[in-house]
Amino acid sequence: ELSQRLTAVARYVKPGSKVADIGSDHAFLPIHLIQSGKSASVIAGEVNRGPLEMARKNVDQTGFSKQIELRLGDGLSVIEDGEVDTVCISGMGGTLITSILDAGIERLSSVQQLVLQPNVAEKQARKWLYDHGWELVGETILKEEGIIYEVFSAVRGNAKAPYQSQQWPLEQWFELGPFLWSEKSPIYKEKWEREWGNTKRVLSDLKRAKSTEIETKRMELEDRLKWIEEVLTCMQ
Ligand code: SAM
Structure with a gap:
């Protein structure tokens, strides 16, 4: 059975x-898209190559080798202009996702929808969409086996539309998700409670270290902790 995340x-x-799944690994997502x-x-x-071979095995086993085309290559370089209208990139950090999008930006000309699932650095993924004229149209948060995941859907449109509210500065909206x-x-x-706990923990480690070089970092984290507390207060 497919994970809740996928x-x-x-x-x-x-x-x-017409979908391209970049960094497909086991090809579970393509198999599901065909099956459904x-x-x-x-x-x-x-x-x-390792994951590609695994994907080949799974695709052959499900009998979808005609419908799922496996391609070896870096990021978006595997798609030709006009071949797909939807690109999915999931299960990687936001930094890797945005570097894949940057490196292959010219391959996106026919693409109408991006579905991104960054494991970390979600903020960077939202900022990339905003900076490149992609309108965030949906966000999902879920927890599976104790891990919290976020999934975004974006289309070509008004990138500013979801960020009209002045409640938070734009950079904070990128992290919060409108x-x-x-x-x-x-x-x-729960995500923000965890974030509070993590920040608190790092901060107390820094306090113990008692060095002047880390003073700036400590102050940054204290500000962040206060901000997270403000965020959590709004959720009471
Ligand atoms: N997308 C699947 C998912 O969400 O379950 C697999 C996620 S897996 C953790 C990440 C996969 O991305 C790995 O199989 C890795 O080989 C692949 N990958 C990493 N960088 C890549 C790149 N630049 N282009 C294509 N695939 C990449």
Whole structure:
């Protein structure tokens, strides 16, 4: 059975889409998209041979070798201009996701939708979308096996639209996520409680270190802790 995380990614893919899954690994997402009838064909890109072989095994086993095309290559280089309208990139850090998007930006000309699932540095992924004219249209947060994940869907449009509220500065909105903020789900609250705990822990380690070089860092973290407390107060 497909993980909740990848199910959330798949849910954003529109029926009939021509999809590329970049960094597909085991090809679970493409297999699901074909199995569910959402897509007629999917390109699965992988930069590493090991995962690509695993993907091949899984694709062969499910009998979808005609519908799923496995391609070895770095990031978006595996797609030709006009081949797909939807790109999914999941299970990597926000930094890697945005570097893949930057490196292959010219391959996105026919792409109408991006579905991104950054494991960390979600802020960077939202900022990238904003900076490149992609309108965030949906966000999902979920917890699976104790790990909290976020999934975003973006289309070409008005990148500023989701960030009209002045409640927070833009940089903070990139971290909070405008849709997740308005929803304030229990998992979202838990995410920010965890974030508070992590920041608090780092801060107390820094305090113990008692060195002047880390004074700036300590002050930054104290400000961050206060900000997280403000965020949490809004969720009471
Ligand atoms: N997308 C799958 C998921 O969400 O379950 C797999 C995630 S897996 C942790 C990340 C995969 O991305 C690995 O298989 C890795 O080889 C691949 N990868 C990393 N950098 C890549 C790049 N620049 N281009 C294509 N694939 C890449």
